[in-house]
Amino acid sequence: MDTYTDIVSLDGLSKSYAEQCVVNNISLSVKQGEYFGLLGPNGAGKTTTLRMLLGMTPPDSGVLNVLGHAIPEQAQQMRCNIGVVPQMDNLDPDFSVIENLRTYASYFGLKPHSAAMQQRIEELLDFANLRAKAEATIESLSGGMKRRLTLARALVNDPQLLILDEPTTGLDPQARQLIWQRLRELKRAGRTLILTTHYMEEAQRLCDRLAIMDHGRIIAEGTPANLIEQHIEPHVIEVYGAGLNKWLDNSTVSSQERVERLGETAFVYSHDEAPLVSELCQIDDLQFLHRRANLEDVFLKLTGRELRE
Amino acid sequence: MNGLTMSPWLRWYPVWLRNVRVWRKLLGPALLGNIGEPLLYLLALGYGLGSFLGDLEGLPYVVFLASGMVCASAMNTASFEGMYSAYTRMAVQDTWIGMLTAPLSIRDVLIAEVIWCGTKSFISVVAILIIAGLLGLVADVRALLVLPIALLLGVCFGSMALVVTAVARNYDFFLYYFTLLITPMLLLSGVFFPISGMPEAVQVGAKLLPLYHAIAMMRPLMIGGVPQDVLLHLSVLIAYTLIAFPLATRLISKRILT
Structure with missing residues (x-):
């Protein structure tokens, strides 16, 4: 279990849909505690890459390992230890804020009403600045609040690795700043993070290392400073x-x-x-x-x- | 480091419980829809039409109809749940995708969905049985044996509905299934009248579909009799489930996990 050195490693990963190659032979690795950004224009293959990492899209070829688990074969075990913030909010509209957190915890086999979980949910509500909204319906939340709740929900199982697909798309600058601040707090706690974005400022501020994707390939990789130095x-x-x-x-x-x-x-x-x-x-x-x-x-x-x- | 703490046999449970919790929030309209409509049919047709018809197969028409409405309600409840509600969770709210980023598989989610369809059929049959009992349309406690059959019937029709959901592109698509399969089944399986007077071909057709077999078991139980050929009838319901559920799982996996 603990013999892996990279939190995520992918090697020669490819995926095509109906003759169109969406991800074309990409390889990369992410280390413990690293914040890694995947940049690229729309249709570059970022989301497909993330879906393959999660075991939700089987690759056509390549080797994929996340947290020491072969993916997609052991994706279910792997998902016990990751948190996901999807591109589109999929909060449960029939539940309040706190019920969303409890229900999501139950999907991990965690007891939503145990003392430990109660405390964790309280912490997550504080973390997401949503304590006052604990009983509010999802409909009544602003876009930023929904994103923060989705982030809190992704942390309910205390994951080692967070995967975020365009976490701040569509948010106003204040809401975005707050998300960034929270993600930096998580970094201090030693978590590993992979995010896709097309906000360069977001990538530059948050990520230790970046890969730029286009047409399914990785066309550049390095630290933000490195990339600027090398390419421009x-x-x-x-x-x-x-x-x-x-x-x-x-x-x-x-x-x-x-x-x-x-x-x-x-x-x-x-x-x-x-x-x-x-x-x-x-x-x-x-x-x-x-x-x-x-x-x-x-x-x-x-x-x-x-x-x- | 978390592990898979849930037994693979129980992973459907939190998903099922989620549906139960949502249902409890919307209890009023949900119960009204599941029970009100069959009850109206029972009262209007059973007593209204029944007063012209007299006895049917030796039973007052309203008694005959009560057992039919129990089956019809179980079928409709599960079909609606497996189509409109499941489609909402699959394609509109992305609820399933959210579950799949937790350590649940599409199979876990769909098992929960069909058990939930069965649960809803069970609930609607409980409610109709209570009312039918109060109206004196139920013979004796043997009628309680229809409850496990209602559960199975719900699982069966829920599985079939999920196949339709898997290929649906919008809500309107479900009308094909209702109009081409559910309504003919409702009319020709013996809910409203015995099919013995129908042409041979219709009778054979009805016997190939699951609703007929549910009625063949439930009606005797509700009127104080003993159902015949139980093994055959159960086998048909189970066979439909065993074909529909894996097919639905495959189609839905293909749809959302590619």
Whole structure:
């Protein structure tokens, strides 16, 4: 049982639906206590990868091991020790907040009315900032409250590994901040976490290590800082304004840099920003924003700017 | 580290209990639907139509009908539960998916669902038996033996309903099943009148379907008689269950776990 070194390891994992390859020969591993992010545009294969981890989708090929259990063969035992926050809330609408926690505990064979479980549920209500809402119906909760309850529900069995599929999609910034704060608290408690997201800020703030997926493949992997260093110039200058075309045609400084044009804005990626900034300061009909390169720049460079739907 | 603490034979229990708890919250409309309708049929047809009909197979019509309505109610209750309610939990609320991220298998969940269908049939039959008893339409305590049959009948029709649920894309789809199978069965299995006067082909058809066999056991028990060929009738109900349940499990696995 305790002979495994990686909490999750997958090797050569593939899955196709009706000729279309959704996950194409991916391999990765997640260590104890690590927060691992799976990034990618819509349809990249993130959710299918998570479903395979959970044993809910059988892979076509590859070897998959979670918490020392072969998946999908031993998925049921494995699921005793994980918590899942699905992309779509599936809270039980016929139950109150506290009944949702109790009922979910019962699916693990835990006694929902034991003293230990009562105490655990109290702690989870505090953790999710839902103590005042303990008896409320699910219908009356805001989107953020529902997500927090789903997170609390995923913790009811005190899992070693948490799997979150887009945990903050659709939430307002305040609700998102609170979820992030809670996830960081869980990290201090030594849990391991895998999440998918397409919010780069979320990935950058929460994850120790990331893999970027596109078209079913892992196209880059590393720490957030590493990925930025490896894949993109350190400085970004976003330039816009009436004189943009003229400047791009005539500037000798910008012609030496990598420039990406998106509508009315030019993104100039640079190793040495000083000459650009001083030139731009002298042009009246241009505005610009100078910033450090971030994960979003890496993501857009690797996966392209065209819309995915 | 948690282990699988539940015996594989009992993993259906928390799922079943979840359904019981939800049912208790909505007790009023649930009971009214399950009991009110069969009761209205019993009173209106039994006494109304019965006053024109006189005796049927040596029984007052309302007594004949009471045993039929018990079976019909068990069938309808389980069919509704296995279709509309199960579909809601499968496709609308994602309740099953939530259960499957806990250490439960789709089989555990579906076993719970068909036992729950049987439970609901059992409950509706208990309620109708009480009313029929108060109206003096039940012969003696032997009538209580219909309860385990009602449970089996519910499990059988629940399993069949889950097959339909597995392939349904929306609620309207269930009308095919009701119109093409449940209603003909209701009309031609001996709920409202004996089928002995029907053409041979209809009789053979009725005997191939499960409702006829439930009535063949339940009616004698309710009028103080002894059912014949019990083994045959039980076998038919069990056979339908043993074919429908694994089929439903396979189809639903294919639908939500691929």
